[in-house]
Amino acid sequence: MTNPLVAMRARPHPAxxxxxxxTLAWRAMLKIKHVPFQLFDVTVMPIMFTLLFTYIxxxxxAGSPRQYIQYLLPxxxxxxxxxxxxxxxxxxxxxxxxxxYDRFRSxxxxxxxxxxxxLAGDLFRYSVASxxxxxxxLILGFRPQGGVVxxxxxxxxxxxxxxxxxxxxxxxxxxxxxxxxxxxxSFIFLMPLTFASNIFVDLKTMPGGxxxxxxxxxxxxxxxxxxxLMHGEPVATEVMWVLAASAAIVIVAxxxxxxxxxxxx
Amino acid sequence: xxxxxxTRGLAKRFGDTRALDGVDLRIxxxxxFGLLGPNGAGKTTTIRILATLLQPDAGTAIVLxxxxxxxxxxxxxxxxxxxxxxxxxxxxxGHENLVLMGRLLGLSWREARTRSTExxxxxxxxxxxxxxxxxxxxxMRRRIDIAASLVAIPDILxxxxxxxxxxxxxxxxxxxxxxxxxxxGTTVLLTTQYLDEADRLAxxxxxxxxxxxxxxxxxxxxxxxxxxxxxxxxxxxVDQHARAKALVSRVLGDGVLPGSDPMSVTARxxxxxxxxxxxxxxxxxxxxxxxxSVGNPSLDExxxxxxxxxxxxxxxxxxx
Numbered sequence: 001m002t003n004p005l006v007a008m009r010a011r012p013h014p015a016x017x018x019x020x021x022x023t024l025a026w027r028a029m030l031k032i033k034h035v036p037f038q039l040f041d042v043t044v045m046p047i048m049f050t051l052l053f054t055y056i057x058x059x060x061x062a063g064s065p066r067q068y069i070q071y072l073l074p075x076x077x078x079x080x081x082x083x084x085x086x087x088x089x090x091x092x093x094x095x096x097x098x099x100x101y102d103r104f105r106s107x108x109x110x111x112x113x114x115x116x117x118x119l120a121g122d123l124f125r126y127s128v129a130s131x132x133x134x135x136x137x138l139i140l141g142f143r144p145q146g147g148v149v150x151x152x153x154x155x156x157x158x159x160x161x162x163x164x165x166x167x168x169x170x171x172x173x174x175x176x177x178x179x180x181x182x183x184x185x186s187f188i189f190l191m192p193l194t195f196a197s198n199i200f201v202d203l204k205t206m207p208g209g210x211x212x213x214x215x216x217x218x219x220x221x222x223x224x225x226x227x228x229l230m231h232g233e234p235v236a237t238e239v240m241w242v243l244a245a246s247a248a249i250v251i252v253a254x255x256x257x258x259x260x261x262x263x264x265x
Numbered sequence: 266x267x268x269x270x271x272t273r274g275l276a277k278r279f280g281d282t283r284a285l286d287g288v289d290l291r292i293x294x295x296x297x298f299g300l301l302g303p304n305g306a307g308k309t310t311t312i313r314i315l316a317t318l319l320q321p322d323a324g325t326a327i328v329l330x331x332x333x334x335x336x337x338x339x340x341x342x343x344x345x346x347x348x349x350x351x352x353x354x355x356x357x358x359g360h361e362n363l364v365l366m367g368r369l370l371g372l373s374w375r376e377a378r379t380r381s382t383e384x385x386x387x388x389x390x391x392x393x394x395x396x397x398x399x400x401x402x403x404x405m406r407r408r409i410d411i412a413a414s415l416v417a418i419p420d421i422l423x424x425x426x427x428x429x430x431x432x433x434x435x436x437x438x439x440x441x442x443x444x445x446x447x448x449x450g451t452t453v454l455l456t457t458q459y460l461d462e463a464d465r466l467a468x469x470x471x472x473x474x475x476x477x478x479x480x481x482x483x484x485x486x487x488x489x490x491x492x493x494x495x496x497x498x499x500x501x502x503v504d505q506h507a508r509a510k511a512l513v514s515r516v517l518g519d520g521v522l523p524g525s526d527p528m529s530v531t532a533r534x535x536x537x538x539x540x541x542x543x544x545x546x547x548x549x550x551x552x553x554x555x556x557x558s559v560g561n562p563s564l565d566e567x568x569x570x571x572x573x574x575x576x577x578x579x580x581x582x583x584x585x
Contacts, residue, residue, distance in 0.1 A: 012370055012371040012372055012376075012417060013371045014342065014369075014370060014371045015368060015369050015370065015371045019368070019371075020368075020369055023365060023368040023369055024365075024369075026365075026368075027354065027357065027361075027365055030356075030357055030361055031354070031356045031357070034356045034357065034358075034397055035356050095354075098350060098351070098352065098354075098355065099348045099349070099350035099351065099352035100352050100353065100354055102313075102316075102318055102346065102348050102352055103346065103348070103352040103353075103413065104369075105317075105318055106316045106317060106318060106341055106344070106345070106346045107341060107369055107370065108338055108341040108342040108370075109369055113369075
């Protein structure tokens with residue numbers, strides 16, 4: 001038998017940046033496989049919201065549950081994926097405190113690979129959650145007029161925004177001590193961000209002061225764009241708005257996050 | 266042969282705490298070197314600087330000919346670090362963790378899988394290969410952690426307190442692994458607060474306290490610096506401690522070594538024959554001795570003699 005302690009005497013050439021990112025994305029998927037709960041808890045809540053809102057408020061808000069879900073579902077998709085972004089920060093925080101981050105940092109690989117690997121893994125998580133929400137919607141009577149292309153475009157746009165937003169939670173993940181604090185801190189921002197939007201109700205039903213706030217919320221624009229794309233309505237302005245907001249978040253947050261990531265601790 | 270590690274005047278502070286205050290070390294290639302000291306002495310900080318995880322505020326560290334600050338990547342290609350906490354992904358299985366490491370080190374999927382199987386076998390973890398690491402016992406966790414550092418055999422392996430918190434059997438397994446790794450030519454730098462661990466594993470060791478190296482040499486050198494031989498007495502009762510100490514000191518003159526154990530007295534002997542005189546005096550004064558032995562002083566006593574305080578009394582050496 002070969003002696004495993006000498007077998008790998010000559011060290012291989014370290015992984016290239018894309019290969020390291022792919023490998024770390026594979027790790028993120030394995031985590032979902034082993035801990036499916038982290039997908040479950042962020043998906044069940046929106047499913048519950050959709051059911052409750054559709055059947056309790058649907059009649060009052062839009063005439064009938066079936067009419068309301070046409071309005072609600074594209075927004076619930078936005079909310080669900082936005083909530084999942086928190087896991088990027090939670091995952092990074094866990095790695096730092098478990099010492100895994102130290103091991104990654106002492107490897108001769110492209111240093112930001114763990115962050116980009118995590119983001120790539122998140123894309124998979126977003127896709128699974130999106131599929132679940134859409135299937136449930138179709139069962140409940142959601143009929144997107146924009147067809148498959150419209151729905152896919154909407155999902156893609158939501159993902160772009162959410163990947164950008166993830167950078168904020170990467171910063172939070174490095175700032176606070178425990179994964180629980182990442183969750184709490186992020187939700188302090190996410191709750192108003194998603195509820196002070198037009199995900200659930202039309203902007204026109206809100207008081208004037210609130211309308212001013214809600215109409216400037218990027219989530220409102222994302223929900224509008226998502227609805228428009230799914231139903232085949234022209235929403236180029238909203239899409240541009242979302243892309244601009246995403247770019248702005250990345251431009252501001254990612255250098256801060258990367259600087260903090262490289263900072264020693 | 267060049268030195269594996271050479272540091273000069275390494276200094277590091279965290280806020281007001283001076284973690285390292287001028288550490289000079291020279292570690293020969295192919296040896297097991299022990300960094301011994303209580304919590305908070307600066308052991309972990311030293312190892313983290315050498316593994317490129319921290320940058321020193323002053324001084325230089327050369328690892329296998331590369332400066333840890335300027336040539337960090339070169340250093341990373343040659344060293345592996347196993348930290349104090351199991352630095353593997355607890356959600357993943359043992360096998361998946363090792364495949365992950367193999368891939369990040371540049372192996373193909375197939376090579377990484379083969380290598381993982383090989384290491385799991387060698388580390389006695391084959392049965393647990395498909396189980397999540399969070400279900401592993403402390404000893405298994407430590408082994409998978411060390412295995413993760415050996416996916417590609419490093420020229421230098423840093424082990425930060427490799428046996429802290431392990432039961433005696435797991436501890437022995439880890440010791441055996443360290444000996445095997447060192448036997449294959451890898452330089453091992455380990456930190457420990459267990460004196461017997463340093464004594465058993467390390468050919469040379471440095472005693473570190475308050476961020477400074479206060480003694481360096483083989484364990485024999487260090488023991489010799491405290492005295493040629495020592496008498497260890499273990500008393501039958503705590504009440505007689507003061508009386509026993511006074512008697513020993515009367516018979517031997519100034520030989521009693523400071524110690525923290527209220528049940529025992531240790532004294533330096535000019536020659537082993539003095540032991541008989543001490544025992545006679547104790548028995549005449551009806552001090553009950555449960556056990557006695559004459560031998561080299563333990564590293565515990567060495568530490569006490571060098572620093573004037575016992576080991577393990579400082580605040581824990583946390584992360585900054």
